[in-house]
Amino acid sequence: MDPTISLALVMIIGTIAGILGYFFERQRFNEELSRRKQREEELARRAYETIILKEIGDRIGYSLNGAKIIEIISGSLGQLLPYSTVSYIIANEQEEKIIFSCTVAETVSPVFVEHVKVIMLAALSEMTQKQFRKSDLDESIQGVILDEGSAELVGSYFNLPIVISGKLGGIINVASNQKNLYSEKNTEVLYRIARQASEAVSKLHEVLENEKARLSQAVQSLSDGLIMVDTRYRLVLANRKVADLLGTIANPSLFDIANALSGTLDLRSHVEEALKSEGETPSSEIVVHDKVLQVAVLRVLDKRTNEPMGAIVLFHDITDAKSLEQLRRDFSAMMVHELRSPLTSIRSTVELLKDDFAKLKEEDLVKYLTSVDVTSQAMLELINDLLDVAKLEAGKFDVICETGPIADSITERTESFKPQIEEKGLRLTVEIEKGLPSGYFDKIRIKQVLNNLLSNAIKYTQTGEIKVKVAKDTSDGQTSDILISVSDTGIGIEADQIDSLFSKFGQLKAGRNKAGLKSSGLGLYIAKGIVEAWGGKIWVRSEGQGLGSTFYFTVPIAESDNKEEASSISGKIYPSEKIAHA
Numbered sequence: 001m002d003p004t005i006s007l008a009l010v011m012i013i014g015t016i017a018g019i020l021g022y023f024f025e026r027q028r029f030n031e032e033l034s035r036r037k038q039r040e041e042e043l044a045r046r047a048y049e050t051i052i053l054k055e056i057g058d059r060i061g062y063s064l065n066g067a068k069i070i071e072i073i074s075g076s077l078g079q080l081l082p083y084s085t086v087s088y089i090i091a092n093e094q095e096e097k098i099i100f101s102c103t104v105a106e107t108v109s110p111v112f113v114e115h116v117k118v119i120m121l122a123a124l125s126e127m128t129q130k131q132f133r134k135s136d137l138d139e140s141i142q143g144v145i146l147d148e149g150s151a152e153l154v155g156s157y158f159n160l161p162i163v164i165s166g167k168l169g170g171i172i173n174v175a176s177n178q179k180n181l182y183s184e185k186n187t188e189v190l191y192r193i194a195r196q197a198s199e200a201v202s203k204l205h206e207v208l209e210n211e212k213a214r215l216s217q218a219v220q221s222l223s224d225g226l227i228m229v230d231t232r233y234r235l236v237l238a239n240r241k242v243a244d245l246l247g248t249i250a251n252p253s254l255f256d257i258a259n260a261l262s263g264t265l266d267l268r269s270h271v272e273e274a275l276k277s278e279g280e281t282p283s284s285e286i287v288v289h290d291k292v293l294q295v296a297v298l299r300v301l302d303k304r305t306n307e308p309m310g311a312i313v314l315f316h317d318i319t320d321a322k323s324l325e326q327l328r329r330d331f332s333a334m335m336v337h338e339l340r341s342p343l344t345s346i347r348s349t350v351e352l353l354k355d356d357f358a359k360l361k362e363e364d365l366v367k368y369l370t371s372v373d374v375t376s377q378a379m380l381e382l383i384n385d386l387l388d389v390a391k392l393e394a395g396k397f398d399v400i401c402e403t404g405p406i407a408d409s410i411t412e413r414t415e416s417f418k419p420q421i422e423e424k425g426l427r428l429t430v431e432i433e434k435g436l437p438s439g440y441f442d443k444i445r446i447k448q449v450l451n452n453l454l455s456n457a458i459k460y461t462q463t464g465e466i467k468v469k470v471a472k473d474t475s476d477g478q479t480s481d482i483l484i485s486v487s488d489t490g491i492g493i494e495a496d497q498i499d500s501l502f503s504k505f506g507q508l509k510a511g512r513n514k515a516g517l518k519s520s521g522l523g524l525y526i527a528k529g530i531v532e533a534w535g536g537k538i539w540v541r542s543e544g545q546g547l548g549s550t551f552y553f554t555v556p557i558a559e560s561d562n563k564e565e566a567s568s569i570s571g572k573i574y575p576s577e578k579i580a581h582a
Contacts, residue, residue, distance in 0.1 A: 229254065292317070450486070
């Protein structure tokens with residue numbers, strides 16, 4: 001082989017290898033940065049949501065049912081007046097039993113204590129307008145041992161109701177075996193303390209109820225599903241997103257949630273594990289109704305006792321992330337294949353030339369070198385596409401404007417596709433409105449967009465016509481924009497695929513390659529980036545599969561004799577500008 005040719009081929013392959021190495025290294029670096037940014041955003045997003053959930057846990061743990069006030073007042077009565085027993089009843093509507101507690105300070109009979117119960121139940125029934133019996137009490141008696149041999153009854157007593165936010169929280173009873181012991185004068189202080197405490201707690205209760213409503217709204221608006229259960233495995237709260245993710249009724253019960261998770265997640269065992277664990281429990285991935293959910297279970301501690309008071313279960317929808325990751329893998333595999341095939345072809349050709357160079361005729365040599373040239377050109381175009389994508393995503397894409405008639409640029413580009421169109425037996429129609437203005441626009445990039453749209457139209461059309469139309473865009477009353485459309489009579493696009501068509505993985509996701517045609521899927525993504533970079537719009541219309549499609553895009557034109565208008569079009573660089581536009 002001629003040493004000059006061998007050196008040239010080695011330089012070509014070396015240059016290509018260098019470009020590929022740089023690109024893939026750059027791609028890995030960008031992907032790592034992207035993943036790191038996503039992790040930081042996810043951690044920030046999770047930290048923010050964890051603070052809210054912890055606050056919810058604290059509020060649930062801090063219950064204002066009046067019990068603490070009653071206990072504090074009952075315990076301090078010895079400093080104010082004498083008594084034989086001090087008792088309280090806590091009226092808790094959520095419990096089946098009524099809490100009754102009696103502290104015996106002086107020796108009294110069991111009959112005395114029973115008399116206290118009767119007095120307090122009568123007062124409770126009168127205040128609540130409900131009938132209560134001794135069997136309704138969950139009682140506890142502590143203090144001095146009762147005198148079983150005595151049968152004395154209560155000599156004197158008074159009841160102290162505790163009212164919080166207009167509701168009866170409980171009753172305190174002070175009783176003595178002495179008669180006529182308590183007068184209005186020596187109980188006045190106690191009533192005043194109870195009233196002030198009730199008012200203070202009522203105000204705090206109102207504040208906490210407002211805070212609870214605000215937090216409830218925050219929980220309901222979370223993008224993730226959330227439920228909380230207590231240590232007895234009772235459902236405390238569940239936001240709306242849970243029903244959406246699990247496909248249950250609105251305001252589901254714990255049974256509804258467990259039934260929706262049946263066969264995919266043992267919710268009870270995960271909650272029990274979280275309640276026992278002092279660290280983080282590992283998250284799980286489950287599939288429910290075609291959704292991939294990441295499930296995390298966190299225990300909630302009582303801030304005062306540091307004891308578990310329940311667990312929060314978080315359902316995070318990662319379906320789109322999983323789909324995107326699969327598309328990314330498919331895209332990467334396709335790019336590797338698209339680059340490997342031409343490289344293999346070039347290497348095979350070079351090996352053939354190296355081994356049989358002396359035997360080859362001149363026409364065969366030209367044929368092989370032409371093959372290398374065409375293959376390397378195709379690979380270079382793919383690399384240019386990938387570099388354009390990198391520029392678009394980095395915000396470094398330039399639009400270089402020059403002055404001239406836009407009709408000439410469109411005609412020139414359209415004419416270059418005539419041989420391909422005619423070779424496939426298709427018709428080409430070009431309609432350009434007369435009197436289109438000359439002005440500033442990017443001649444190179446507009447040809448790049450047309451290249452993509454015309455190439456796709458030819459690729460996906462087997463019979464019929466390809467039509468290019470150019471006219472002034474008057475849709476919004478302006479005439480400074482040019483509207484260009486490329487129509488075909490090809491395989492068409494289904495409605496549910498249109499939204500993803502201009503994404504980076506559009507071809508993979510939309511499945512336009514069902515026709516068996518090779519495509520990287522980058523062309524429309526790049527075309528969209530170009531059009532939007534110069535301030536235009538791009539969109540597509542199709543009646544459906546097999547009915548053809550029409551792609552539209554607009555080009556803002558700044559008239560060449562109006563420098564002020566030209567400089568006002570954002571995103572453009574004009575020949576007189578020497579600095580790069582980012």
